[in-house]
Amino acid sequence: MSNNYNKAYSEILEIIKYLPEEEREKIPEEKIKFFEENCDKNYEFKYDSSKPLEEQEFLRETYAIIIILFRDYFATETQKEKLQEILFLNEEKRQRELREKYNPEKIMAQRVQKPKIEPKESTELIEIKEENVLKKVFKKIVNWIKNLKK
Numbered sequence: 218m219s220n221n222y223n224k225a226y227s228e229i230l231e232i233i234k235y236l237p238e239e240e241r242e243k244i245p246e247e248k249i250k251f252f253e254e255n256c257d258k259n260y261e262f263k264y265d266s267s268k269p270l271e272e273q274e275f276l277r278e279t280y281a282i283i284i285i286l287f288r289d290y291f292a293t294e295t296q297k298e299k300l301q302e303i304l305f306l307n308e309e310k311r312q313r314e315l316r317e318k319y320n321p322e323k324i325m326a327q328r329v330q331k332p333k334i335e336p337k338e339s340t341e342l343i344e345i346k347e348e349n350v351l352k353k354v355f356k357k358i359v360n361w362i363k364n365l366k367k
Contacts, residue, residue, distance in 0.1 A: 220257065221276055225278035226253075284304075
């Protein structure tokens, strides 16, 4: 489990403390226990009760959990439908952006457009006459054999 989710659970628990009792009771006890068991005990987060919820600074994962809690336990059917529509549109937008960013045709076009760097010096092919190691060893063996015969 991601460390950010553990921190987000800590933030959620702090937010829940500030909910009115009747709202807090809408969240199942198992869910709260899950947050308590999986939260980052070393992460300190202070909810600023002088600011409204939308002005608080939370982790991205915390926002996601708030949305899920709202959808599952607080939203009316109309709100759930509207929220589902918003989430669907956001996901569609994200997918379009990913397709655009990682479009293979666009990536290849960018590679083709890059100017080729010309070498500063002439790089003609030079023939290097170097004997293969095996040939050298073979020649040495042949020379030894010749020397033995003498």
